[in-house]
Amino acid sequence: MSKQAETTNRTTAIHQSRPPSDARARMTRHHMIVFALIGLFVVIAPQFLYPVFVMKLLCFALFAMAFNLMLGFGGLLSFGHAAFFGGAAYAAGYAAKVWGWPPELAIAFAVLVAAVMGAAFGFLAIKSRGIYFAMITLAFAQMVYFYALQAPITGGEDGMQSIPRNALFGLVDMSGDGPFYWMVVVIFIIGVLFMYRVIHSPFGEVLKGIRENEPRMISLGYQVQRYKLLTFVISAALSGLAGGTKALVFHLASLVDVHWTMSGEVVLMTLIGGMGTIFGPIVGATVIVTMQNYLANLGSLVLIIQGAVFIVCVLTFREGIVGVIAKWLKTRL
Amino acid sequence: MTSRHDDGADYVLTAKGLTKVFGGIRAVDNVDLSVRRNSIHALIGPNGAGKTTCFNLLTKFLTPSKGTITYEGEDVTNLAPAAIAQKGLVRSFQISAVFGGMTVLENVRLALQRRVHGRSFDFWRSSKCLNSLEDEAVQLLEDVGLEDFLHDRAADLPYGRKRALEIATTLALDPRLLLLDEPLAGMGQEDIGRTSDLIKRVAETRTVLMVEHNLSVVATLSDRITVLARGAVLAEGNYAEVSEDPAVVEAYIGEPNDTYD
Ligand SMILES: Nc1ncnc2c1ncn2[C@@H]1O[C@H](COP(=O)(O)OP(=O)(O)O)[C@@H](O)[C@H]1O
Ligand SMILES: [Mg+2]
Numbered sequence: 331m332s333k334q335a336e337t338t339n340r341t342t343a344i345h346q347s348r349p350p351s352d353a354r355a356r357m358t359r360h361h362m363i364v365f366a367l368i369g370l371f372v373v374i375a376p377q378f379l380y381p382v383f384v385m386k387l388l389c390f391a392l393f394a395m396a397f398n399l400m401l402g403f404g405g406l407l408s409f410g411h412a413a414f415f416g417g418a419a420y421a422a423g424y425a426a427k428v429w430g431w432p433p434e435l436a437i438a439f440a441v442l443v444a445a446v447m448g449a450a451f452g453f454l455a456i457k458s459r460g461i462y463f464a465m466i467t468l469a470f471a472q473m474v475y476f477y478a479l480q481a482p483i484t485g486g487e488d489g490m491q492s493i494p495r496n497a498l499f500g501l502v503d504m505s506g507d508g509p510f511y512w513m514v515v516v517i518f519i520i521g522v523l524f525m526y527r528v529i530h531s532p533f534g535e536v537l538k539g540i541r542e543n544e545p546r547m548i549s550l551g552y553q554v555q556r557y558k559l560l561t562f563v564i565s566a567a568l569s570g571l572a573g574g575t576k577a578l579v580f581h582l583a584s585l586v587d588v589h590w591t592m593s594g595e596v597v598l599m600t601l602i603g604g605m606g607t608i609f610g611p612i613v614g615a616t617v618i619v620t621m622q623n624y625l626a627n628l629g630s631l632v633l634i635i636q637g638a639v640f641i642v643c644v645l646t647f648r649e650g651i652v653g654v655i656a657k658w659l660k661t662r663l
Numbered sequence: 664m665t666s667r668h669d670d671g672a673d674y675v676l677t678a679k680g681l682t683k684v685f686g687g688i689r690a691v692d693n694v695d696l697s698v699r700r701n702s703i704h705a706l707i708g709p710n711g712a713g714k715t716t717c718f719n720l721l722t723k724f725l726t727p728s729k730g731t732i733t734y735e736g737e738d739v740t741n742l743a744p745a746a747i748a749q750k751g752l753v754r755s756f757q758i759s760a761v762f763g764g765m766t767v768l769e770n771v772r773l774a775l776q777r778r779v780h781g782r783s784f785d786f787w788r789s790s791k792c793l794n795s796l797e798d799e800a801v802q803l804l805e806d807v808g809l810e811d812f813l814h815d816r817a818a819d820l821p822y823g824r825k826r827a828l829e830i831a832t833t834l835a836l837d838p839r840l841l842l843l844d845e846p847l848a849g850m851g852q853e854d855i856g857r858t859s860d861l862i863k864r865v866a867e868t869r870t871v872l873m874v875e876h877n878l879s880v881v882a883t884l885s886d887r888i889t890v891l892a893r894g895a896v897l898a899e900g901n902y903a904e905v906s907e908d909p910a911v912v913e914a915y916i917g918e919p920n921d922t923y924d
Contacts, residue, residue, distance in 0.1 A: 551748035
């Protein structure tokens with residue numbers, strides 16, 4: 331670079347860099363707009379969509395976001411997240427049905443169960459990497475599946491049925507889909523805001539660093555395993571939030587929730603929507619759940635269509651739907 | 664344990680009988696190394712001599728097959744790499760290691776976050792609380808001449824600036840001993856001048872152990888030089904001593920492929 335070019339470069343750099351990043355403010359503004367759109371959607375959706383369908387959407391969106399926290403932000407590909415989702419569904423079901431707990435406590439219990447499972451599995455799996463990590467998490471999830479299949483309390487092949495929605499705080503009737511819808515909306519919003527905060531916290535900065543350059547983070551004195559483990563636990567807990575809520579929505583916790591195909595589905599949702607994006611998993615979950623819903627009468631053909639959509643997505647836009655949109659808008663979503 | 668070098672005051676780092684075997688190859692073979700406090704100590708030798716492996720052993724990125732490492736009088740042979748870094752023994756990498764997707768300021772802030780802030784597990788707090796670190800980060804970046812690039816993406820910096828950023832990030836940890844693996848490799852003449860000045864300034868209050876191929880820089884900067892060849896120490900001394908050592912001269916002539924000039 332010539333001396334003159336160097337000088338002009340420096341002056342423009344000063345202008346670009348001195349006001350603390352405009353780009354960040356712009357990005358935050360974009361996020362606020364998307365939040366507002368999501369808020370608007372959940373408020374008006376019951377006008378033209380079945381509440382149960384929207385609740386299902388919200389549960390899976392939450393699940394995919396929780397999964398994305400691990401894959402997209404922690405760089406950890408788990409192939410056993412069904413264990414947390416399904417395990418929590420059984421936990422919430424058991425608490426509501428056998429102990430008669432109100433929904434908020436049943437779901438809190440489900441989150442706790444998932445977090446404890448996450449801590450245990452994570453502790454054992456976190457030392458391995460890549461495909462080995464995926465295999466170990468799958469193996470743990472299969473253990474949970476077989477437990478659910480055999481154990482007397484889970485209802486085996488039939489699943490845990492007629493899970494009641496008891497009164498909220500023991501006061502407010504939640505048995506109808508109308509009122510319960512709003513509870514699910516609140517849970518969803520809390521989950522999304524919490525996740526947003528995690529990503530934009532000091533902890534989130536460390537995760538970003540680990541994703542960018544793990545050896546360098548170690549050389550800076552970060553004990554990266556501990557950060558990964560915490561990511562695992564948070565992700566498992568939020569998957570539990572999704573699973574526990576889902577059990578109350580459908581009055582059902584079943585083997586489908588703990589089956590490995592559920593683990594695969596959440597990978598699919600995340601990749602289609604855009605891994606490592608904030609809103610991608612919501613979009614991915616919407617695509618998959620909508621497809622399953624409206625193509626349900628096609629039977630197993632749904633799986634083939636799902637596979638085709640996935641292949642098309644991976645081949646044409648690797649960043650996922652939201653990743654591509656963010657690229658167009660030159661922002662991060 | 665007592666030995667000639669373990670007086671604790673003079674030597675920051677002492678390695679004894681350091682050995683690393685990779686499936687039959689002795690990449691590092693019985694190396695003794697003592698790094699004097701507040702000195703610049705250079706590790707030189709042909710490609711494949713085992714210099715990077717040595718660094719990996721000293722910073723525990725690799726586990727030694729044999730040997731002991733003493734840092735500030737403490738046996739650190741069995742510590743984890745992050746634990747060693749926390750004690751102030753911090754390395755850079757042969758291949759530039761910046762966080763490319765982050766801004767220059769964020770790179771340094773990430774290092775400060777660990778040392779100064781200590782809230783790195785706080786997932787419920789807004790990262791705005793890290794803003795308080797920015798003054799110190801800017802100060803560190805001014806020291807390496809990067810004050811005009813604060814909000815540039817690290818990946819977009821020219822190579823020499825990346826190395827400068829790496830050094831600023833390392834200095835943010837306030838290390839007592841810096842291990843720099845080929846800090847000048849791939850730099851133009853101007854960057855070499857600036858960076859070697861920087862290393863000299865850094866070493867006024869700290870200790871530097873560096874691998875470097877640029878012999879003229881090694882000659883002017885280093886107080887002591889250890890020459891490695893095939894994993895073993897070939898010679899040690901100041902530049903005049905080392906460059907006249909017959910074994911070293913022979914190794915240079917016997918290595919037509921190396922990068923010395
Ligand atoms: N992880 C590894 N596995 C096997 N052999 C290695 C490994 N790292 C280095 N080596 C070998 O050890 C020797 C020393 O390498 P290195 O320390 O990188 O040399 P230098 O940095 O001096 O150029 C080389 O022969 C190299 O091939
Ligand atoms: Mg090397």
